[in-house]
Every structure is written in C-alpha cells, then in structure tokens.
Amino acid sequence: MGRRNLSSDEQALWTALTRSVRPLRPGARTPALPVAPVKATDVTRLTLPPVQTVAAPPLRTPAAILDxxxxxxxxxxxxxxxxxxxxxxxxxxxxxxxxxxxxxxxxxxxxxxxxxxxxxxxKTASVGxxxxxxxxxxxxxxxxxxxxxxxxxxxxxxxxxxxxxxxxxxxxxxxx
Known part of the structure; x- marks a missing residue:
C-alpha cells in the first residue's frame, strides 16, 4: 500500500496536534518530521475543541515527623x-x-x-x-x-x- 498525501485540513489538524504534545522525558530528543506548509485560510476553517486538563488531586505523602x-x-x-x-x-x-x-x-x-x-x-558496597x-x-x-x-x-x-x-x-x- 502506497503512502498518500494529507489533505490541507488533515495537515492543519496534524500540525495543531503535534504542537500540543509534550514529551514524556523533556531531555529526550526526537527527530523532526517534515511538515508541508499550511495556508492561513486552511487553519481558519479548522476548529479544534478546547483541551481540558484535569488537575490530579495532590497525593498525600508520608510525613517526615509524626506527633x-x-x-x-x-x-x-x-x-x-x-x-x-x-x-x-x-x-x-x-x-x-x-x-x-x-x-x-x-x-x-x-x-x-x-x-x-x-x-x-x-556493610561495604564493592563494585563487583x-x-x-x-x-x-x-x-x-x-x-x-x-x-x-x-x-x-x-x-x-x-x-x-x-x-x-x-x-x-x-x-x-x-x-x-
């Protein structure tokens, strides 16, 4: 099966999605994918639902000192x-x-x-x-x-x- 080219709407959606992604390991580098230029008129037709982030409740951690x-x-x-x-x-x-x-x-x-x-x-930690x-x-x-x-x-x-x-x-x- 051959590769097909993305339509301008699909390309705009893909570009918007890739800009919203954050790496799991911030220090890790990923190779950049070639991106075709997107016209401003294509982006204005594209509407994405707002991303809602739900903050996780803070975990209770063990106390260093008790009463x-x-x-x-x-x-x-x-x-x-x-x-x-x-x-x-x-x-x-x-x-x-x-x-x-x-x-x-x-x-x-x-x-x-x-x-x-x-x-x-x-008692002692030797290398071997x-x-x-x-x-x-x-x-x-x-x-x-x-x-x-x-x-x-x-x-x-x-x-x-x-x-x-x-x-x-x-x-x-x-x-x-």
Missing part, C-alpha cells in the same frame, strides 16, 4: 506492630507482591503499624559484589509508587528490638 507521642514510642521501642511481614530471602518480584498483599491486608484489618523486615543492608540489600534499596520506591501510597502516614527505621536497620515501620493513616 510527639508517636516519636517517643518509636525512639523508645515501645511501638508494637499490629502486623509483621518478612521479605528477606525473596526475589524482588516476590517481595514486591508480598508487600502489596500485606498492605492490603493491613488496611483491611485497620492495622496502624506494620513491621516490614527487609534484611540488613551490606552481589546485589545484597536489593529489597532494602527498592522498598522506598515501592511504597511511594504503590496503590497504598496515599494511605501511608510515615515510614521509619525500626527500633533495634524490632530489627534496626534491617526493618522498617510502615505507619498507616486512619480510615476516614
């Missing part, structure tokens, strides 16, 4: 988890799936504090070393981008009695 009662309980180790999940020893995909399942269960049970055991990060601590490196991203991100009030390193650097507390918001 003094929570802070005191975290520092002293008196925070008792409502639920615990152990992820170390799993592959990244399995750990991600288990974390999402545990968050869904915790939310359904109205749990406020979930202890997530990730395993301790490696295996990927120890991979779950620990990814868990922050999983929590920020997951479907329960707006339901998380705070994420904190666990007290040494609950695993210290090898675990985190995920503190969930109250249901409204």
């Amino acid at each position: 003094s009662g929570w802070e005191r309980r975290i520092r002293s180790g008196n925070l008792m988890p409502d639920m615990t999940i152990d992820l170390h020893g799993h592959s990244l995909a399995a750990a991600h799936a288990r974390l999402n399942q545990a968050l869904a269960t915790a939310w359904a049970r109205d749990a406020r504090v979930m202890l997530v055991v990730t395993g301790k990060p490696p 070393a295996s990927r120890r601590g991979a779950i620990r490196a990814e868990i922050g991203h999983w929590l920020e981008t997951g479907s329960y991100a707006d339901r998380i009030a705070s994420v904190r390193i666990a007290h040494p009695r609950h695993g210290g650097d090898g675990a985190i507390y995920v503190i969930l918001r109250r249901k409204k």
Whole structure:
C-alpha cells in the first residue's frame, strides 16, 4: 500500500496536534518530521475543541515527623506492630507482591503499624559484589509508587528490638 498525501485540513489538524504534545522525558530528543506548509485560510476553517486538563488531586505523602507521642514510642521501642511481614530471602518480584498483599491486608484489618523486615543492608558496597540489600534499596520506591501510597502516614527505621536497620515501620493513616 502506497503512502498518500494529507489533505490541507488533515495537515492543519496534524500540525495543531503535534504542537500540543509534550514529551514524556523533556531531555529526550526526537527527530523532526517534515511538515508541508499550511495556508492561513486552511487553519481558519479548522476548529479544534478546547483541551481540558484535569488537575490530579495532590497525593498525600508520608510525613517526615509524626506527633510527639508517636516519636517517643518509636525512639523508645515501645511501638508494637499490629502486623509483621518478612521479605528477606525473596526475589524482588516476590517481595514486591508480598508487600502489596500485606498492605492490603493491613488496611483491611485497620492495622496502624506494620513491621516490614527487609534484611540488613551490606556493610561495604564493592563494585563487583552481589546485589545484597536489593529489597532494602527498592522498598522506598515501592511504597511511594504503590496503590497504598496515599494511605501511608510515615515510614521509619525500626527500633533495634524490632530489627534496626534491617526493618522498617510502615505507619498507616486512619480510615476516614
């Protein structure tokens, strides 16, 4: 099948559309496509519906500091988890799936504090070393981008009695 040329109306519509597009990655360069000149009379006949943008509601992000009662309980180790999940020893995909399942269960049970055991990060990171601590490196991203991100009030390193650097507390918001 051979290529056909665009009519002047189609060309004007295509030009208007390409001017309204914004790149996903602003730094990425795309090759320019050749565009045939459009007469002013062709553009005046073309009417495009106005583009309506709907602003997404701002996502609630985890707080860096909670109120003094929570802070005191975290520092002293008196925070008792409502639920615990152990992820170390799993592959990244399995750990991600288990974390999402545990968050869904915790939310359904109205749990406020979930202890997530990730395993301790490696003491030294050499260039050729295996990927120890991979779950620990990814868990922050999983929590920020997951479907329960707006339901998380705070994420904190666990007290040494609950695993210290090898675990985190995920503190969930109250249901409204």
